[in-house]
Amino acid sequence: MQSSWYWKKIVAVKEKFKSFINAGQFTQLDYSIKKGYLLLCPPQTRVSWSNEIWGRLNVPNHSVILWLTRLDRLKAKQRLHKIRVIPDSSCLLCGQSEENIEHLFFKCPFSNRCIKSLKEKLGWRVKTEAIYPLLRWISKAKVSRFKKQVLAAFVAAGVYQVWKTRNEVLWFQ
Ligand SMILES: [Zn+2]
Structure with a gap:
């Protein structure tokens, strides 16, 4: 059975x-x-980034996408191409590079502009090259718990919006 x-x-x-x-x-x-x-x-x-991913101010949908991103479990084109589900792995947002997590959320010109804009609004001077160091930075930052929650919510929302935009491009192709 x-x-x-x-x-x-x-x-x-x-x-x-x-x-x-x-x-x-x-x-x-x-x-x-x-x-x-x-x-x-x-x-x-417990993993050090769980407070940032499941933060109190995070929208639940955003947390789930951030969690999958952190685990490298989002079905980016590189993943699907590797198991031969799709014929090419080029980024849906820029078409200039292979679409993997690192490119999609940090190196893609589209996401780069989004991150830059977010950081400017927050007055946040931190290197943003990958999701794990960014979450770790928030977790170790010498700022109030509330500010950590706000930063985590912004990161989660940013990742979610990039993923949503990428999916909309896919649907309208
Ligand atoms: Zn791109």
């Missing part, structure tokens, strides 16, 4: 949980979901 992906994950987590504590201890615990989560994922194992 085929089990669903979710069910398999729940069973896997249960097994992992059992390896941490025994049933006797478990019944004596004042258990909460948060305590269970911390047991399975101690704070030091």
Whole structure:
């Protein structure tokens, strides 16, 4: 019988949980979901960029696209070309280079203008060459938590808008 992906994950987590504590201890615990989560994922194992990707001020759609970008999971043309789904990998926005994450969000003349404009509006002087260093910069910056949330929301919105524009070009081709 085929089990669903979710069910398999729940069973896997249960097994992992059992390896941490025994049933006797478990019944004596004042258990909460948060305590269970911390047991399975101690704070030091959390990725450093999760606060920026899932920031409180981020629009959920923007967070998802930013997360996929960070994981290099967006279906940019280079990816699809590599597995022979499409015949060419040229950038939909400029046609001058191969469309991969780095080009699409940072090196493409279109996204470069968007980033420049955003940075000017924010008065933000930071190098913007790739998504990970940018998120790390925000996470380590010596600014208030609120300002970090604002910067993260701007990055997420910028990435989302470039991806949306790129998809609109694809649809109207
Ligand atoms: Zn381009």
